[in-house]
Amino acid sequence: MAEKSEKEPVPEEEEAKKPVKEESEKEVAERREWLMDMMKLSLGFAPTPEKLLDTLDMDGVVNYIKSGKCKKIITMAGAGISTSAGIPDFRSPNTGLYDNLQKYNLPHPQAVFDIGYFWKNPEPFFLLAKELWPGVFKPTPCHYFIKLLADKGLLHRHYTQNIDTLESRAGLEADKLVEAHGSFRTAHCLICEKEYSQDFIEEKVFAGEIPRCNEPGCEDNIVKPDIVFFGESLPKRFGELVHDDFKECDLLLIMGTSLVVQPFASLMNRTQHHCPRMYINLEKTGSGPSNPISMLMFGGGFKFDDEDNYRDVFWQGTCDDGCLLMAEKLGWKEELQEIVKTDHAKIDENAKALKARSKSLESDKEEKQEEKGEVVSKVVETKKSTLGKSESDTEKSNIPKSKTNAPKSSVTKSSSTASRATSKSPSSSKTKLKKS
Numbered sequence: 001m002a003e004k005s006e007k008e009p010v011p012e013e014e015e016a017k018k019p020v021k022e023e024s025e026k027e028v029a030e031r032r033e034w035l036m037d038m039m040k041l042s043l044g045f046a047p048t049p050e051k052l053l054d055t056l057d058m059d060g061v062v063n064y065i066k067s068g069k070c071k072k073i074i075t076m077a078g079a080g081i082s083t084s085a086g087i088p089d090f091r092s093p094n095t096g097l098y099d100n101l102q103k104y105n106l107p108h109p110q111a112v113f114d115i116g117y118f119w120k121n122p123e124p125f126f127l128l129a130k131e132l133w134p135g136v137f138k139p140t141p142c143h144y145f146i147k148l149l150a151d152k153g154l155l156h157r158h159y160t161q162n163i164d165t166l167e168s169r170a171g172l173e174a175d176k177l178v179e180a181h182g183s184f185r186t187a188h189c190l191i192c193e194k195e196y197s198q199d200f201i202e203e204k205v206f207a208g209e210i211p212r213c214n215e216p217g218c219e220d221n222i223v224k225p226d227i228v229f230f231g232e233s234l235p236k237r238f239g240e241l242v243h244d245d246f247k248e249c250d251l252l253l254i255m256g257t258s259l260v261v262q263p264f265a266s267l268m269n270r271t272q273h274h275c276p277r278m279y280i281n282l283e284k285t286g287s288g289p290s291n292p293i294s295m296l297m298f299g300g301g302f303k304f305d306d307e308d309n310y311r312d313v314f315w316q317g318t319c320d321d322g323c324l325l326m327a328e329k330l331g332w333k334e335e336l337q338e339i340v341k342t343d344h345a346k347i348d349e350n351a352k353a354l355k356a357r358s359k360s361l362e363s364d365k366e367e368k369q370e371e372k373g374e375v376v377s378k379v380v381e382t383k384k385s386t387l388g389k390s391e392s393d394t395e396k397s398n399i400p401k402s403k404t405n406a407p408k409s410s411v412t413k414s415s416s417t418a419s420r421a422t423s424k425s426p427s428s429s430k431t432k433l434k435k436s
């Protein structure tokens, strides 16, 4: 789920048609210019852009950051930055995640995130949501490294494909974050589009219920967390920010993504030609064609192994190892380790509270169901007593009624509620008696 193909976001019809059009014309012109520059570059008709890295390795990138010339870093991340947190790969059928869903006879594992399937059967998704619920997992050193970049005033924006919200759990502010595939933070009714909070969904999910709309006339319609399903467009925020962000970016740091998912993967080609790019991943992918015609057709890519590479750096390994090494080289290692330690301790505390809450929600649900049964029996009792009551003046009949009612209903009530009911009736008759 963390990585999947999506269409470009579709701008909402009514919302400011004009600015969107002007923006796209501007974008087209800039794109044309970018392609022309790339063409000239690869044919040797234009001087190579200024080489900003001393060496094409991590040290080169670290020196560039230390030099102070780089203040607008964009980080891009995929599932790889969360694997060490224990978040299973959604695409792998052998994670155990899908085993739990087998009772639903899904046509294929990805159907859980298929919007068409969700309309028909939301249950498997919410079961999965409970297992993946934000709060159960801890951010990784890589997440805290991104947060540290923000603290140092170096992070322009973080683009993530992940829906685990570990970036914000690590303390990254919403303003610095673009969740390209959405998140659990908010939710909307599928029909009336009323917005719901994460707390609202959380309560339902942990009680094992399907969240439903509470708008009058819209009851029973499903409320879906705002994560992007297959067949849905990307969040508006992505479309709004991506153009200017990548134009301004002065260092692109890509981590833990195989760069096969569009439009996310093509973001790497949106920076200016001189902007250095570093890729931290287990496998070396994302190398583009060197032939200029292919480039025009398929877009550029990394040039790690090309003779004319002047800006692309590949570091092979896990995202955590890469970030820890980078932090060490930048002189931030102890700071990073301290953040990881203290924040993880905090999360452990919160997780305990969440677990307790989940348990109490479940027992509340059971209690509610019990009470429902009690209410029914109480109504029956009241009806019986009303029917048996002969026509008399209300003032008189009120006192004996409450007196006789209490022991009667206590027969059907559980012992605890019965004691509550019996203690109530004497006090209420007291006030009545005082009045008269």
Ligand SMILES: [Zn+2]
Pocket (backbone or CB within 6 Å): 189, 190, 191, 192, 193, 194, 213, 214, 215, 218, 219, 221
């Ligand atoms: Zn609704």
